[in-house]
Amino acid sequence: MSKGLVKCVSWFLVVGMFALGIVPRVDAGLSPSEIIVFSQADRTSHLQNIQKILETKMVGKRLQQLGLSQDDILMRLSRLDDKQIHSIALKLDEIRVGGNGFEVLVVILLIGILVGVWFYVSGKRIIIQSK
Numbered sequence: 001m002s003k004g005l006v007k008c009v010s011w012f013l014v015v016g017m018f019a020l021g022i023v024p025r026v027d028a029g030l031s032p033s034e035i036i037v038f039s040q041a042d043r044t045s046h047l048q049n050i051q052k053i054l055e056t057k058m059v060g061k062r063l064q065q066l067g068l069s070q071d072d073i074l075m076r077l078s079r080l081d082d083k084q085i086h087s088i089a090l091k092l093d094e095i096r097v098g099g100n101g102f103e104v105l106v107v108i109l110l111i112g113i114l115v116g117v118w119f120y121v122s123g124k125r126i127i128i129q130s131k
Contacts, residue, residue: 006121013114043082046089050077053092 053059054073063073080088119126 009121010118017110043085046085047077049089049092050085 054063077085
């Protein structure tokens with residue numbers, strides 16, 4: 001294979017990876033066409049989920065650093081309406097500590113494939129010899 005073709009393919013891959021890297025992540029969903037009414041059971045379960053998160057050490061420590069005591073937090077939670085509590089509970093469900101690692105796995109696989117293609121196209125070989 002000629003050097004010009006290898007150079008062209010490599011630049012194409014660089015530009016392609018750059019273009020994929022700058023595309024923003026977009027999540028789409030359906031929006032309700034009517035008002036959703038939350039029951040008292042929904043409010044209670046959402047408040048319990050929020051309380052579980054607030055009771056973790058890391059969150060409690062950060063809230064104390066921000067100057068909020070447990071009484072302040074409970075007072076603010078009691079002032080929220082059902083829609084706000086539901087919104088907070090949904091956002092807390094979406095949070096994953098450390099992520100799931102799928103993106104890292106995909107990037108590592110892509111890098112491995114690109115390196116393999118590069119060595120194949122350039123005709124280079126990796127030879128591992130034991131001493």
